[in-house]
Amino acid sequence: MNVPVHLRPDETFVLNLGPQHPATHGVLRVKLTMDGEYIVHAEPVLGYIHRMHEKLAEAGTFAQFMPNTARMDYLHALAFNHGWALVVEKAAGIEVPERAEYIRVITVELNRIASHLLWWAAFLLDLGGFTPLLYAFDDREQIIDLLERVTGSRLTYCYMRFGGVCNDIDDEFVAGTRAFIQRLRGRLPRIYHDLVTHNIILIKRIKDIGFVSAEQCRRYGATGPVARGSGISYDVRKNEPYSVYPEFDFDIPVFPEGDSMARYMVRMHEIEQSLRIIEQALDKLPGGPVLGKVPKMLKPEAGYSYSAVETARGSLGHRLVCDGGKNPYKLKLRSPTFSNLSLYGEVAEGMLLADALAFMGSLDLVIPEIDR
Amino acid sequence: MDLTETTRTALAALFSGEAASTTPVAGDDAPEAAAEPAPFGISEPDPVRTGTWLEVRCRPDQVVEAARILDDQGFFLESIAGVDWPDSGQMEVLYDYNRLGGTTCRVLVRARVTRDEPVLPTISHVFPAADWHERETFDFYGVRFEGHANLIRILLPEDADFHPLRKDYQP
Numbered sequence: 419m420n421v422p423v424h425l426r427p428d429e430t431f432v433l434n435l436g437p438q439h440p441a442t443h444g445v446l447r448v449k450l451t452m453d454g455e456y457i458v459h460a461e462p463v464l465g466y467i468h469r470m471h472e473k474l475a476e477a478g479t480f481a482q483f484m485p486n487t488a489r490m491d492y493l494h495a496l497a498f499n500h501g502w503a504l505v506v507e508k509a510a511g512i513e514v515p516e517r518a519e520y521i522r523v524i525t526v527e528l529n530r531i532a533s534h535l536l537w538w539a540a541f542l543l544d545l546g547g548f549t550p551l552l553y554a555f556d557d558r559e560q561i562i563d564l565l566e567r568v569t570g571s572r573l574t575y576c577y578m579r580f581g582g583v584c585n586d587i588d589d590e591f592v593a594g595t596r597a598f599i600q601r602l603r604g605r606l607p608r609i610y611h612d613l614v615t616h617n618i619i620l621i622k623r624i625k626d627i628g629f630v631s632a633e634q635c636r637r638y639g640a641t642g643p644v645a646r647g648s649g650i651s652y653d654v655r656k657n658e659p660y661s662v663y664p665e666f667d668f669d670i671p672v673f674p675e676g677d678s679m680a681r682y683m684v685r686m687h688e689i690e691q692s693l694r695i696i697e698q699a700l701d702k703l704p705g706g707p708v709l710g711k712v713p714k715m716l717k718p719e720a721g722y723s724y725s726a727v728e729t730a731r732g733s734l735g736h737r738l739v740c741d742g743g744k745n746p747y748k749l750k751l752r753s754p755t756f757s758n759l760s761l762y763g764e765v766a767e768g769m770l771l772a773d774a775l776a777f778m779g780s781l782d783l784v785i786p787e788i789d790r
Numbered sequence: 791m792d793l794t795e796t797t798r799t800a801l802a803a804l805f806s807g808e809a810a811s812t813t814p815v816a817g818d819d820a821p822e823a824a825a826e827p828a829p830f831g832i833s834e835p836d837p838v839r840t841g842t843w844l845e846v847r848c849r850p851d852q853v854v855e856a857a858r859i860l861d862d863q864g865f866f867l868e869s870i871a872g873v874d875w876p877d878s879g880q881m882e883v884l885y886d887y888n889r890l891g892g893t894t895c896r897v898l899v900r901a902r903v904t905r906d907e908p909v910l911p912t913i914s915h916v917f918p919a920a921d922w923h924e925r926e927t928f929d930f931y932g933v934r935f936e937g938h939a940n941l942i943r944i945l946l947p948e949d950a951d952f953h954p955l956r957k958d959y960q961p
Contacts, residue, residue, distance in 0.1 A: 464945055465944060465946060465947070468945040468946065473955060476955075509839075511839070638918055639868060639869075639917070641890070650890055650891050651891050652890050657892070658894040721840065722898065723839065723842075735868055735869055735886065737871050737884060739873050748872075752868055752869035757922075760921065761918075
C-alpha cells in the first residue's frame, strides 16, 4: 500500500480522465499521456452516451423525430428543434407564417441566453468559483419559466412543428420577456462583469491560455464561439441567413486573441446581442396564425438537402437525403461540438493539466450532442 | 468573378483530362453503376431548396484531389456522411465543405463505391477534421478509408461487430 512511485526524468505515464469526472460535464473520457503535470498527448474517447439518433430518424416519420432533436443539445434544444424544422420545410417546400418565425427567433434566442448562462456557471464552477452559479441559475430560471409557459416543458422542448410552432405566445409572455430583458441588462454589468469578468483570479486562469488559431479552426471545422474567439467572423445567422434574422439589427462579437478569455468574452457579448434581437422581435411581432397548413403525412421529393442553424455552440447542420417516402432516408447530424472538440488533442499538447481542464470548459461541450 | 464561379473553375481541374459531364466513367469496381444515371461532373443546384451551391460527383479516387483544391480555396470541412443504396449495390459518401466567414458556398462532393467492398482514400491528411468524421462513417457503415492513421470505432462500443446504418442491419 502507498508505495511511492519513482519515475525516470524522461518517463511518461497514462492518466485516464473520465468518463465520470466532474470537469467533463457528462461522460467524456480523455486519455492523457503525461510528463509530470504536463500533457504530452491527449486523446478524447467518445460514445459513452451514444443513442444512434440518426437510425431513430430513419425508423420514424419526419414529425416523429422532432422530440429527439431536443435530447441532443439539451441546453439549446430549441435551436435543434429549429434546425430540424427548417431542413424538412426546405425539402418539402413548406411555408411558415411570419408570426411563427418571429416566435421561433424569440424563443431560440431566450434559450441561447439560458445556454450561455449555464455554460458560464459551470465553467466558473470548474475553475473553483461556486457563487456565480447561484446568480446565473437565478436568471436562467426566469427564462425557463417563460419558456415553460409557451412550450410546456422546461428543458427538452418539442415546441416547433413543420410550418410553425404549436402554441401561440400571449401578452403575459411578452410582458415577462420584456421585464427579463430589463432585469438581465441591469445585472450583466453589475454582477456578471464586476464580480467575475474583471476578477483577477479568473483572468489569471484563462487569459493567454488555451490558444486556438484561426487556421486551426478552419482545419478542424470549429465554429461558433470557438471560431469567433479566434478572430473568425462566422455566424450562420449572418453568413447564411435563415428564418427572419435578416430583419434584425445585431452584431457578431468577434475577439481575435484565440485564448480562453476570448471565448468567454464572445459568449458574454452574445447574451447582449440576443437581448437586442428579442427586443426588436417583440417590437415588430406581427399578427396572424402560428401554424401553416401542412399535410399530415409528409413525403418530400427525393433528393439531397442541407440546412444549417447557429446554436449556442456553433453551426448545426442537417444533411438530409429523401427518397420520396414518409421516412427520412438518411439524416446526418453535423453537431458543432463534435468538430470543436476534435481540435482538443492538438491544442492541449504541452499544457498543464489544470489549464487543459480550463481550456476544455471554454469549449462549452455538451456530450449528448457530440455522441448523438 | 463570384465565389461560386471561382470555386467551380478551380474544381473543374478534377475533370480536365476527360470529357466532363458527358461520358460516365465506368469505375473498375462499380459494375452496377447504371443505377446512377447522372454522369460525373459539377452541377449547380438551387441553393434555396437544397442548401448546396455546388455539387461535385466524382470517382472515389478523386476525393483527395477535390479536398486539396477546396483546401487551397480556403474552405473547411463541415461533415462527412455515408448513404447506403442497397438496390444499386452501392455505398455513397457525401463530403460537405463550406467557407468559414464571408460568402457562403456549400460544396457537396459525392462519391460512390461498391457496397460489398466500400473503400475510399482518406482525406484526413488534408483536413484533420475528417479524422473523426471518417471514423464515424466507418463505425456506422463499414466504409474503410485507406491511409487513415487510426480507423477505429468512435461512437459505438469497441467490440461491436455490426454497422447499424446499413439498410440491411437487423438488431
